[in-house]
Amino acid sequence: xxxxxxxxxxxxxxxxxxxxxxxxxxxxxxxxxxxxxxxxxxxxxxxxxxxxxxxxxxxxxxxxxxxxxxxxxxxxxxxxxxxxxxxxxxxxxxxxxxxxxxxxxxxxxxxxxxxxxxxxxxxxxxxxxxxxxxxxxxxxxxxxxxxxxxxxxxxxxxxxxxxxxxxxxxxxxxxxxxxxxxxxxxxxxxxxxxxxxxxxxxxxxxxxxxxxxxxxxxxxxxxxxxxxxxxxxxxxxxxxxxxxxxxxxxxxxxxxxxxxxxxxxxxxxxxxxxxxxxxxxxxxxxxxxxxxxxxxxxxxxxxxxxxxxxxxxxxxxxxxxxxxxxxxxxxxxxxxxxxxxxxxxxxxxxxxxxxxxxxxxxxxxxxxxxxxxxxxxxxxxxxxxxxxxxxxxxxxxxxxxxxxxxxxxxxxxxxxxxxxxxxxxxxxxxxxxxxxxxxxxxxxxxxxxxxxxxxxxxxxxxxxxxxxxxxxxxxxxxxxxxxxxxxxxxxx
Amino acid sequence: xxxxxxxxxxxxxxxxxxxxxxxxxxxxxxxxxxxxxxxxxxxxxxxxxxxxxxxxxxxxxxxxxxxxxxxxxxxxxxxxxxxxxxxxxxxxxxxxxxxxxxxxxxxxxxxxxxxxxxxxxxxxxxxxxxxxxxxxxxxxxxxxxxxxxxxxxxxxxxxxxxxxxxxxxxxxxxxxxxxxxxxxxxxxxxxxxxxxxxxxxxxxxxxxxxxxxxxxxxxxxxxxxxxxxxxxxxxxxxxxxxxxxxxxxxxxxxxxxxxxxxxxxxxxxxxxxxxxxxxxxxxxxxxxxxxxxxxxxxxxxxxxxxxxxxxxxxxxxxxxxxxxxxxxxxxxxxxxxxxxxxxxxxxxxxxxxxxxxxxxxxxxxxxxxxxxxxxxxxxxxxxxxxxxxxxxxxxxxxxxxxxxxxxxxxxxxxxxxxxxxxxxxxxxxxxxxxxxxxxxxxxxxxxxxxxxxxxxxxxxxxxxxxxxx
Numbered sequence: 001x002x003x004x005x006x007x008x009x010x011x012x013x014x015x016x017x018x019x020x021x022x023x024x025x026x027x028x029x030x031x032x033x034x035x036x037x038x039x040x041x042x043x044x045x046x047x048x049x050x051x052x053x054x055x056x057x058x059x060x061x062x063x064x065x066x067x068x069x070x071x072x073x074x075x076x077x078x079x080x081x082x083x084x085x086x087x088x089x090x091x092x093x094x095x096x097x098x099x100x101x102x103x104x105x106x107x108x109x110x111x112x113x114x115x116x117x118x119x120x121x122x123x124x125x126x127x128x129x130x131x132x133x134x135x136x137x138x139x140x141x142x143x144x145x146x147x148x149x150x151x152x153x154x155x156x157x158x159x160x161x162x163x164x165x166x167x168x169x170x171x172x173x174x175x176x177x178x179x180x181x182x183x184x185x186x187x188x189x190x191x192x193x194x195x196x197x198x199x200x201x202x203x204x205x206x207x208x209x210x211x212x213x214x215x216x217x218x219x220x221x222x223x224x225x226x227x228x229x230x231x232x233x234x235x236x237x238x239x240x241x242x243x244x245x246x247x248x249x250x251x252x253x254x255x256x257x258x259x260x261x262x263x264x265x266x267x268x269x270x271x272x273x274x275x276x277x278x279x280x281x282x283x284x285x286x287x288x289x290x291x292x293x294x295x296x297x298x299x300x301x302x303x304x305x306x307x308x309x310x311x312x313x314x315x316x317x318x319x320x321x322x323x324x325x326x327x328x329x330x331x332x333x334x335x336x337x338x339x340x341x342x343x344x345x346x347x348x349x350x351x352x353x354x355x356x357x358x359x360x361x362x363x364x365x366x367x368x369x370x371x372x373x374x375x376x377x378x379x380x381x382x383x384x385x386x387x388x389x390x391x392x393x394x395x396x397x398x399x400x401x402x403x404x405x406x407x408x409x410x411x412x413x414x415x416x417x418x419x420x421x422x423x424x425x426x427x428x429x430x431x432x433x434x435x436x437x438x439x440x441x442x443x444x445x446x447x448x449x450x451x452x453x454x455x456x457x458x459x460x461x462x463x464x465x466x467x468x469x470x471x472x473x474x475x476x477x478x479x480x481x482x483x484x485x486x487x488x489x490x491x492x
Numbered sequence: 493x494x495x496x497x498x499x500x501x502x503x504x505x506x507x508x509x510x511x512x513x514x515x516x517x518x519x520x521x522x523x524x525x526x527x528x529x530x531x532x533x534x535x536x537x538x539x540x541x542x543x544x545x546x547x548x549x550x551x552x553x554x555x556x557x558x559x560x561x562x563x564x565x566x567x568x569x570x571x572x573x574x575x576x577x578x579x580x581x582x583x584x585x586x587x588x589x590x591x592x593x594x595x596x597x598x599x600x601x602x603x604x605x606x607x608x609x610x611x612x613x614x615x616x617x618x619x620x621x622x623x624x625x626x627x628x629x630x631x632x633x634x635x636x637x638x639x640x641x642x643x644x645x646x647x648x649x650x651x652x653x654x655x656x657x658x659x660x661x662x663x664x665x666x667x668x669x670x671x672x673x674x675x676x677x678x679x680x681x682x683x684x685x686x687x688x689x690x691x692x693x694x695x696x697x698x699x700x701x702x703x704x705x706x707x708x709x710x711x712x713x714x715x716x717x718x719x720x721x722x723x724x725x726x727x728x729x730x731x732x733x734x735x736x737x738x739x740x741x742x743x744x745x746x747x748x749x750x751x752x753x754x755x756x757x758x759x760x761x762x763x764x765x766x767x768x769x770x771x772x773x774x775x776x777x778x779x780x781x782x783x784x785x786x787x788x789x790x791x792x793x794x795x796x797x798x799x800x801x802x803x804x805x806x807x808x809x810x811x812x813x814x815x816x817x818x819x820x821x822x823x824x825x826x827x828x829x830x831x832x833x834x835x836x837x838x839x840x841x842x843x844x845x846x847x848x849x850x851x852x853x854x855x856x857x858x859x860x861x862x863x864x865x866x867x868x869x870x871x872x873x874x875x876x877x878x879x880x881x882x883x884x885x886x887x888x889x890x891x892x893x894x895x896x897x898x899x900x901x902x903x904x905x906x907x908x909x910x911x912x913x914x915x916x917x918x919x920x921x922x923x924x925x926x927x928x929x930x931x932x933x934x935x936x937x938x939x940x941x942x943x944x945x946x947x948x949x950x951x952x953x954x955x956x957x958x959x960x961x
Binding site for chain 1: 867874875877878881882885888889892893894895896897898899901902903906907909910913914916917920921924925950
């Protein structure tokens, strides 16, 4: 029974660690992600838009299986976890082999390896030492550090470069896991939303992306905000002077602009937008008495301000609609955009003993402008401004950025750093006594370019074997005298 | 383009020099005219003149590369790369001029992106030719560059100042990397196609694929834009503000060009006919239908050219009624750059098929061996993949700086991730499973299809944050 368990476990492990599973999972991710861009997604779509796009029944089915919010559904998260698991398993499965390869480099090729190796070349040499020295020198001139490998009954030369390239793929996989880890941390503990502040306003309530509110343990005050324009009127820069208020104290102040946020205790405040709010800062009017007597007056009002016009007449700025609509004798606010404003003034006259509703513009259904003791003309409307802040708390982003950097390094190693190995082994035939130098090489990628390099090396060794330079390294060689004598003879 | 086209249909020149002399004279003549024009205006290095020079040289290069593709005369290539070099100089100057004038890297509008894309394409063409010896690559890339320059003339925008969200170095890094990555993907696609030619894929398979692609273009145009009574909907264009006309936020105003819809439908049917005959040939196992199919391709080119000409004539600077509002509204070619490039691309795809049909043995001789092409494709993807990775990372970093969130699953982001995954799959299959040859080539082609969808499809079909691009 126990054995069976082990067999099943082993089989499951093999399945999870296999490349097929990885490929199937990645294809599933691709398919569901693509679906998530085609089906309208709840978080970024207005509810009525959803309703007009799909029939109620279709919408119910889509909602039930989570297709209207693919990227936050439990099964997409599960899929990503499976992908992570698969990466981990595949890496664990293959790592020991690679590690052995990395930690114990194969320095002396045995006979069977020599037979199968590609590329390889055998050069005739006078004796073992000559060949080894020639190979050493050629490797030196190519920038390698050759090493003499001495075993009990044989010896050779080994040189390599960029052994770390064998582990590069694990760097890539580890960096992906780090990125996943960061995003998961952000998904669980991170949050983000918006905070709109009017100039002078203080608030600690952020509207999160899902519509709920979050109260911060500190508050943000906007001291002032503004916009700079290009000559053609398009916005060039938005800025806000923000202060962090904690326990009634200003603990931090910063002027933020787009791309330069304020950071306080892990929460970032980004400048995202700027514009007029629906609040009137000052409404300037010219009031003229209806009966033609008296002077024109200029008055300035904020909403709910009351100003006396003469001894027994006052005017109150009752309501303001940035974008109005009139229906059934009622005025409604259509939107918060300053598209189509209307102002409601209440003129109270003690003499007439009643209030007059004055509307600018004169809305026929509700206004009694002509009956009022004063006529009004708008001269200026100064709106207040709000600064739009994006607020976010992303505790996992350090994992993401370090993962990204590691990924860049890993990919550079995977694609552009080649583990190259060269071996040179002198082989002497015991019967004939003739010696040859076997040279072999291997590269873990980019093999055609490597073959060129291998041929260069062989060329250098051949050259070295042919010529008889009086270079100094030879003087170190014990059998030097013999060689020189022989070659001098040949020269003659 | 028109000249390149005329060249393709011309019979083989008697001597190699004829075409060179002709193209050389044409370039000299056009340059002389341009020069006279410049003297009159007194502004030598204006962007218009630089772009004009770019267009002239690239057209010359395109014609010569095509001549090389058709005749296989080595001499053409030398002059073609010379023309490409000269065009590249003018192109570089145009980029530099734009950069200087705008004060930011030229990536903020479709026009500026095209300017950079064409530049990258020309550089990559020269690299592929000199470093890898793929001489015929210009036959594919230069016409694309020419289409790009022509589109630029239409989409020409004044230097726009950058809105606050776009004022970030990371954005420039992001877009530069995107251009490089996409150009590398385009190159890997062209190489994979060439591999399939060298791998003795049947000519009729290419027939099916090219016809299907052209058909897809017309299906796209007719099914989204065909209006009542045979009209074709085009976006209205405000010539003064140089922008599309919006009814309300995000809703474009469409005008109805009468009768153009019928022409497009007719073209759709003719374009579908080669595929129909191909299907018939497969079904009946009768190769005589293939001859019919090839004739149908020829016919479809004629009709496509007609549709293109009619489209250009009708859609350029004219006023048409709209179904959504009263009165006549102007439209311009600049308002429909993607329909235009689709139509031009359709003609171009069909012409490439004809080139293959008529000159297959020569092409086989000119192209590198299948093994080499397979390897170069892989190397190009090895270049594209890290670029894609860095592009996504730079974009995420920028988004985080601007919106406070590095990943928000908006369609463009998601599709960029999908592109990355597709190429990651390719690399895994190739490295661990040893996929070579056809399967790898199909994968490279599929990868590029996803790139195209990410680049164009997402912008025009799926809404999202990337409204700037």
